[in-house]
Amino acid sequence: MSRTARQSMYPAPPGASHWAALDACSAALQASCSNLESAVGILHQGTMDLPRLAGIVQSRRMFDLVTEPEVFAAQRALANEMAPQIEELIRRAEDGLEGLKQKERTLRAKVEKRQSAASRSQTPITVDQSDLDTLEQKLASLQQKKNRLGREVEALDERAAKAKSARVRPGAATAGRGVKR
Incomplete structure (x- = not known):
């Protein structure tokens, strides 16, 4: 029996074009991973405040409605509470104003008195040399x-x-x- 060469069950080594194609695929995969990582970072920045925003969106504002008579009653109560203080401040301001008016009248009288005295003393005073x-x-x-x-x-x-x-x-x-x- 003659022996004949058997064929290998492994395929022949790939050619150079095959290695170039695999290299291009690897580069494309790395670029995709880089883009995906960048997208995840952007998504994280955009959503890291999501729990707080969800709480804000879910919150409800409740309004307590009051009637117009209740508002007027509160205004009257506040006015009654503040009226004595306001009247006291007005009285003090009026007293201070009256005091300032009296002071002004006194000062005007002094000015008039000095002006009249100055007008009377316009004559020169002469003194002997001795x-x-x-x-x-x-x-x-x-x-x-x-x-x-x-x-x-x-x-x-x-x-x-x-x-x-x-x-x-x-x-x-x-x-x-x-x-x-």
């Missing part, structure tokens, strides 16, 4: 007296400060005895 010299001498002597009294006050303040510091420091009590007063 009277002026006498007044200047008095002014100079008073200024000297003021300066001398100011120096005496400063000296007294210094003594008081020294006496106070001597009382504060216990060892300084004996040192302050030699000071003339």
